[in-house]
Amino acid sequence: MRYLLALPGILLAVAGAALGGGPSGDPAHETGVPHVESIEPTGQDVEVEVERIVVEFSEAMNTSLDDVAQLRHGEEVVADHGTWNAAGTNLTLELAEHLEYNTTYTVFVNTTATNATGTLLDGDGDGIQEGADDVHEATFHTARPPPIPTQPAPLNPWIVLGIVLVTLLVIYAAVRLRPD
Numbered sequence: 001m002r003y004l005l006a007l008p009g010i011l012l013a014v015a016g017a018a019l020g021g022g023p024s025g026d027p028a029h030e031t032g033v034p035h036v037e038s039i040e041p042t043g044q045d046v047e048v049e050v051e052r053i054v055v056e057f058s059e060a061m062n063t064s065l066d067d068v069a070q071l072r073h074g075e076e077v078v079a080d081h082g083t084w085n086a087a088g089t090n091l092t093l094e095l096a097e098h099l100e101y102n103t104t105y106t107v108f109v110n111t112t113a114t115n116a117t118g119t120l121l122d123g124d125g126d127g128i129q130e131g132a133d134d135v136h137e138a139t140f141h142t143a144r145p146p147p148i149p150t151q152p153a154p155l156n157p158w159i160v161l162g163i164v165l166v167t168l169l170v171i172y173a174a175v176r177l178r179p180d
């Protein structure tokens with residue numbers, strides 16, 4: 001009986017070990033090979049009023065390069081003005097205008113991006129430098145347009161006329177049938 005009572009606990013312990021006991025999923029990144037840490041915004045329902053895209057790199061980058069990252073809508077490049085933080089790790093793309101509703105945008109980080117010492121970007125973050133194949137891209141989707149407030153439906157003139165006629169008939173009948 002004691003063993004039976006202990007069984008659920010043993011099963012939980014075994015399941016816990018199976019789920020959590022493996023090696024942690026984050027591959028060790030080679031130091032000195034830059035990769036993209038994060039890109040904001042991300043996900044669905046991004047506000048179209050978003051003013052900037054921020055690309056965070058794992059280390060100080062060569063900030064003198066042009067077009068390190070671009071925001072694209074299909075083949076079209078969205079106009080922006082790129083600025084780096086003092087540490088050279090964050091590239092901010094200030095957008096010239098609002099985005100479109102319900103649209104997928106892609107942030108491309110060019111394979112020509114290098115860190116401050118000239119090492120090319122490991123775009124897919126697998127720790128291996130693969131040259132022109134090592135592109136990094138991330139997508140997000142903008143929110144749907146807000147619903148247009150619906151006007152109350154105008155009254156059908158035939159229904160209005162019908163109501164008026166019926167009312168007049170009722171009044172007429174009431175007057176005619178009134179006992180003297």
Ligand SMILES: [Ca+2]
Nearest residue numbers: 122124126128
């Ligand atoms: Ca790679």
